[in-house]
Amino acid sequence: MEAALKHHLDDLAIAIASGASRYPEKPPFNPPEEYPESPFPSPIHPDNHVYSMVRECLRLLQLDESNFGRPEWNPLRTLISPGQRVLIKPNFVLHFNAGGGPLTAVVTHPSIIRAIVDYVVIALNGSGSILVGDSPQMNCDLQKLNESLGMNKLAEYLQPLCAARGIEFQVVDFRDEQAYYKHGIVWNRQPLRNGASAVRVGLGTESFMEPIDNTRLYGADYDRSQTVQAHAGGKHEYVIASAVLSSDVVISVPKLKVHRKVGTTLNLKNMVGINCDKNHLAHYRVGSPATGGDEFSSPGWDDRAERRLSDVLLGNRVWPGKYGFLAWKAFRKLFRAAKTKNIESAFAFGNWHGNDTAWRMVLDLNRILMFADRHGNMSSAPQRKYF
Secondary structure (H helix, E strand, C coil): CHHHHCCCCCCCCCCCCCCCCCCCCCCCCCCCCCCCCCCCCCCCCCCCHHHHHHHHHHHHCCCCHHHCCCCCCCCCCCCCCCCCEEEEEECCCCCCCCCCCCHHHCCCCHHHHHHHHHHHHHHHCCCEEEEEEECCCCCCCHHHHHHHHCHHHHHHHHHHHHHHCCEEEEEEECCCEEEEEECCEEEEEEECCCCCCEEEEECHHHCCCCCCCHHHEECCCCCHHHHHHHHHHHCCEEEEEHHHHCCCEEEEECCCEEECCCEEECHHHHHHHHECCHHHCCCEECCCHHHCCCCCCCCCHHHHHHHHHHHHHHCCCCCHHHHHHHHHHHHHHHHHHHCCCCCCCCCCCCCCCCCCCHHHHHHHHHHHHHHECCCCCECCCCCCEEC
């Protein structure tokens, strides 16, 4: 398995459109001109440079090169066969930009997905299924995201067209619940009845988490015991969407951006969204490097106190703990404001170059993507194609 992971990048294609600085705003993001291979007859959208750039990348990769420019051009024919299940994995992390910039700076834009779907439809040639699926951040309102970007209208457009060609088309949220934040903490939770099932997959000693102290793990929620238990005793368990494991082909469509815990988001980090239960994802180890953790760089007493209070007041999900923790946050803010000297904050929450945990979780999920069968059993041979 280790040798099989060491794939190399065979080809790289970059398309640049002169003067194109914005994503198209009108769903269903039709192509800018009539291409001979287009699977759906539709009005053109002359300003949709994204579609032509995706098409150009496929051409530059020399996919089905001999048929380019003809109705028979099928660039994904060596990847996808008729009747197969194809998962398109975007990055739908959050319905707003927490940094205050545009939403398009942090998520995969549906115009890219539209172009990819068209070429998947060509390759499926009348039978199979296409699923656009992701497990965004806990507090992501996926409905708002889909509405603001036009993904909902794109899905409404594609579903009947695909059905007419014998292809099922779906957009699925892999999460089991959505969280709602207030005053910076999780205030309410709502189960998601989205019909998405999941499979528990254990990596055992093959996990990249195995060499580190798993008693210090912190996941994506307040109850650390769930994360520790998932990785205790060499189990290293993840909760993977069944749709991922039952797919024949996975096409990753990440959003190029920086990331506070692993440096950058590309295809590897994009696979965090195949896991349904966020608290199985170890993001850091509590404490500083001096104590075996990578949560902080050089924590002060209040950093250490907040870590303990978070575990005690929020970890058990009992509602009075939320108010106690808010009282602490108010006290901490007043304390820092009252100091005559500015207090230099340590890097916290694993958001720094010393994070030695998150990359392990990311590689574990990519290993599962490649080698876990539909039942969650690990194999020594790749179980699906990945583009």
